[in-house]
Amino acid sequence: MDFTLSPELKQLRARTRSLVDDVLQPLELEAEQNGGRLSAEAHARVKRAVLASGLNAANIPTQYGGAGLNLTEQIVMHEQLGRLTNCLWVLVWSPSNVLVHGTPEQIERYLLPDVRGDHRHAYAITEEHAGSDARGIRAEAVRDGDVYRLSGKKWFVTDGDIASYFLVLAWAVDGLERQPTLFIVDKDLPGVEMTDDPDFTHNFPYRHPEYTFTDAPVPVDAVLGEVGQGFDLTGEWFIEERVHIAARCCGACDRLIELGTEWALEREQFGGRIFDHQAISFMLADCAAEVTAARLLTYYVGQLHDSGADPKLVHAKASMAKLIASETAGRVADRVVQIFGGRGYMRRNPAERLWRELRVDRIWEGTSEIQRLIISRGLERRGVPQLLEL
Numbered sequence: 001m002d003f004t005l006s007p008e009l010k011q012l013r014a015r016t017r018s019l020v021d022d023v024l025q026p027l028e029l030e031a032e033q034n035g036g037r038l039s040a041e042a043h044a045r046v047k048r049a050v051l052a053s054g055l056n057a058a059n060i061p062t063q064y065g066g067a068g069l070n071l072t073e074q075i076v077m078h079e080q081l082g083r084l085t086n087c088l089w090v091l092v093w094s095p096s097n098v099l100v101h102g103t104p105e106q107i108e109r110y111l112l113p114d115v116r117g118d119h120r121h122a123y124a125i126t127e128e129h130a131g132s133d134a135r136g137i138r139a140e141a142v143r144d145g146d147v148y149r150l151s152g153k154k155w156f157v158t159d160g161d162i163a164s165y166f167l168v169l170a171w172a173v174d175g176l177e178r179q180p181t182l183f184i185v186d187k188d189l190p191g192v193e194m195t196d197d198p199d200f201t202h203n204f205p206y207r208h209p210e211y212t213f214t215d216a217p218v219p220v221d222a223v224l225g226e227v228g229q230g231f232d233l234t235g236e237w238f239i240e241e242r243v244h245i246a247a248r249c250c251g252a253c254d255r256l257i258e259l260g261t262e263w264a265l266e267r268e269q270f271g272g273r274i275f276d277h278q279a280i281s282f283m284l285a286d287c288a289a290e291v292t293a294a295r296l297l298t299y300y301v302g303q304l305h306d307s308g309a310d311p312k313l314v315h316a317k318a319s320m321a322k323l324i325a326s327e328t329a330g331r332v333a334d335r336v337v338q339i340f341g342g343r344g345y346m347r348r349n350p351a352e353r354l355w356r357e358l359r360v361d362r363i364w365e366g367t368s369e370i371q372r373l374i375i376s377r378g379l380e381r382r383g384v385p386q387l388l389e390l
């Protein structure tokens with residue numbers, strides 16, 4: 001097993017890094033000081049830079065205008081994006097991978113403009129009574145002639161403020177049949193309303209509002225994939241998202257360790273560098289060892305996926321990567337804040353921002369407990385050897 005990066009992967013890493021360092025990182029403080037928001041001019045500049053870099057829609061096949069990167073390549077890219085604070089990585093858009101299951105008309109109307117960055121969508125699964133247990137959703141779309149009448153309430157709809165359409169997971173009800181289904185729902189349909197817009201711990205470029213759907217008339221041809229495929233498609237989306245999160249957590253750790261090491265070597269107390277107190281340098285040593293383990297696991301999942309391994313096995317291993325990388329990032333951020341002392345508690349310090357922002361990686365796209373549930377089910381169903389062997 002070879003984990004050295006090929007010249008092509010190194011080139012991709014450098015291309016992403018220059019977008020991160022030259023275009024996005026300079027916007028971090030503006031975002032922080034404005035509750036995450038950036039000016040329209042900054043958004044336009046970033047959009048031009050992302051398109052010029054060719055990293056837009058990196059996960060979408062080239063036939064639709066995306067960069068067509070395999071999962072390992074996406075990991076290389078997301079690692080670099082993870083260095084950013086204020087979740088500015090979200091500005092380098094990757095449309096939901098499941099859109100490729102659309103009909104030719106859906107691809108033309110929704111996916112292609114997403115790929116070009118002309119509009120965005122939001123993925124609405126979570127509800128008041130259905131978080132970790134997505135099967136507990138109550139949203140219903142009841143067949144009524146040529147439309148489904150969609151009713152329900154979705155929480156935490158990331159990008160919901162700027163999205164022009166939603167992928168809504170709901171039960172398609174047709175007579176006695178009731179099947180989990182993904183619907184493409186235009187935001188301007190009657191009966192679609194933003195009903196709450198709470199603030200969160202991080203200052204993110206977009207919002208995570210609540211949406212209420214009241215008898216919204218969703219055309220029957222707005223089903224993505226097939227009626228009944230809602231959970232399967234959402235599972236497909238989760239796997240890719242979890243690997244992206246794992247990769248970004250590794251990149252965040254890299255920046256944190258760089259900042260912490262630089263500071264520890266420079267800062268003097270009690271007549272010498274704080275780095276020379278092993279209480280400090282050993283924290284950095286733990287950070288370096290733990291992120292290397294998380295990174296190897298993440299790249300291994302990428303290789304496994306790209307070699308065409310059993311999707312169920314990839315599912316369990318992607319959960320391992322998300323669990324380990326997000327928990328590692330939480331520890332690394334906490335230690336680096338400690339190494340900075342009072343300066344680590346200042347919002348102008350990227351370590352402070354990452355410490356706050358990385359917290360959600362243990363919650364969204366399945367909490368750490370849910371990743372453990374997936375892994376332990378894998379042990380039971382697929383057997384210990386298959387789950388543990390490389």
Ligand SMILES: Cc1cc2nc3c(=O)[nH]c(=O)nc-3n(C[C@H](O)[C@H](O)[C@H](O)COP(=O)(O)OP(=O)(O)OC[C@H]3O[C@@H](n4cnc5c(N)ncnc54)[C@H](O)[C@@H]3O)c2cc1C
Binds near residue numbers: 200368
């Ligand atoms: C900033 C942000 C953005 C989000 N964006 C989106 C989005 O775009 N679209 C979307 O659909 N959702 C989104 N979410 C929702 C997110 O996916 C859920 O918050 C997450 O899945 C957890 O669900 P919950 O909050 O309802 O917690 P709950 O499911 O209520 O869990 C509460 C606690 O109980 C634990 N728990 C639950 N079940 C078990 C179990 N079986 N075993 C052990 N422990 C368990 C959990 O791990 C957690 O610690 C977002 C959330 C946040 C915070």
